[in-house]
Amino acid sequence: MTKQEEKVLSYITEQEVQEFLQALIRARSDNPPGDTRAAAKVCMDKFQEYGIEAELLTAPDSEVSVLYPDTDNSKVQSVIAAISGEEGPVLLMNAHIDTVRAGNLEEWKYDPFAAVIEDGYIYGRGAGDDKGAVAAQVLAACAIKKAGVRLKGTLKINPVADEEANAVRGTRWLRRAGYLDPDILIIGEQTDNRIALGERLPVQLKVTIKGRACHGAMPWNGNNATLRMVEFIQKVQEELIPEAEKIKKKYFPPVTITPTRIDGGIQTNIVPEKCTLSIDCRLVPEMPLRYVIRRMEEILQALSDRGPAFEWTIGNDTDLQGDGIYTDPDSPLIQTMLQAVRDVTGEDTEPTGYMQGSDAEQFADLGIPIAIFGPSDPSVGHSPNERVSIKQAVEATKILAVTILRLIGEPDT
Known part of the structure; x- marks a missing residue:
């Protein structure tokens, strides 16, 4: 680890990760109906706390009313934040703030929106899918900003709505409207902190x-x-x-x-x-x-x-194009992330593929390097008693911070 990396990691604390993640889980964002206002506000407040420029975005009814004629789409809010540096590549981190419904509450050991902690895990709907990844991406960016790191490119952070409903009012619209223009992409999803280099x-x-x-x-x-x-x-x-x-x-x-x-x-x-x-x-x-x-x-x-x-x-019916998501395991993105995992956790790891679907598919036509990464066992998503390890969420935040530094950070002077 360089001194700059150690400085950035010192700003990532278990307490902040835990409290921010709990706030996200308590900000209920079931989809349907897809109302993400509370979760978007949690993210906006955090960006504002660290002085990171961010804006709320909502797909206009004219763009989505055919599919959602009886829905108040103004409640389906996404966030885009950016830390700009010198001219260089755009690194986008995208993770979704909407969740599936909680289902039968009798099958839950705790209120799915109380964010109860037990034995080092936070329980709740969205704990793993996908608010653990949202927290890691947001707080990694905040640590970069607090450390005053100069970037040779632009870092964009996109806590996005509507992934659970085919992204029509989220990533798909944001791309069509010209808000998302990455050269490098990290999608936040449940991978158990393994580096997924693609998905079908x-x-x-x-x-x-x-x-x-x-x-x-x-x-x-x-x-x-x-x-x-x-x-x-x-x-x-x-x-x-x-x-x-x-x-x-x-x-x-x-x-x-x-x-x-x-x-x-x-x-x-x-x-x-x-x-x-x-x-x-x-x-x-x-x-x-x-x-x-x-x-x-x-x-x-x-x-x-x-x-x-x-x-x-x-x-x-899906209007998707491209040849699937696959990034060469020897590419700078995948190798940088694998090394970041080793340096943060001390564990050696191999790449994997992502079994489920994600918003990565919305970028399949670009041919850019894409990795899918985040805390939590993917098997607990969409299930009663969904949970995420606090330790793993902290490690995910640090892995992302190190990855950002090594991909677009200016070296120590």
Whole structure:
């Protein structure tokens, strides 16, 4: 550790991490409905305390009203703070302040919004997913600011809303509106303080086949869209899914292409004119979205050419693009973070892949270095008695601070 790093770490205390994290958990932010005003205020107050410029941002109704017509979107607030230095790369830290609902309160040993401490853990909804990571990112930035470190670039901190609802009113809108322009990205999520170098791209495709309706008693007069869809599913099962199963990518769970929902017909005695199929895909760069869509198009066209002919379309319900999230394990970002873990904890570690989905997917088209990192065991997220280790939250804060210094900090003079 350099003297500058030791100085910065001296400003990260267990008491502040604990109290800030408790305040975040007590600032209830269930999604739905996605009201993050209280949690955003906790972050804004902390940035103000340290003299860090920050602003509250809300997606205008005109941008999201189609999906959320009965919701007061002004309550769905995100924060963007920045510490600017000399000209250089933008390092963005993004973690979400919304949570899923608490569920059945009888399954909780404590009030999920009381942030009770027991045996070194803070219990509560969002303790791990994702307010532990939010606390680590915010307080790492505060320590950098307090130490007066000069940066050779810009540090942005983004406690963001709406991750639990596909980010439409959060990261997705912020990117579209031009607020997020990173060259390097650290997404805060539950990784048990391991460095995740990527995740599968989660895409929901919708295939629609249009045939010809007729009376159910005379099916030969029509073209049954549901039967054509069944043929398509069989071909996907025979041809495309085996391709996916052959892909073995280190650090990642398997690639999956899973038909999940089929909907066809309007009445029992009418041959269906239209049938739709939803397909959940979890993809990696070795099997990118454009390839999956092209193969599906080939299958559909071959079936139509064989006859009877039909019309078809493939839509992307998630509107995500790119080839999945993957950063080379030898890249400066991953190696810097791995070394920071070793220096802070004394433990050697290897990279991992992130099993769940995160807002990293909203940046998949940029091709920038991305790491996913934060405290807490990912298995406790979305569960009763969700918790985070205070010790691990403190270590996560220090790991991030060291990472920031080594990536965009000016060296000691």
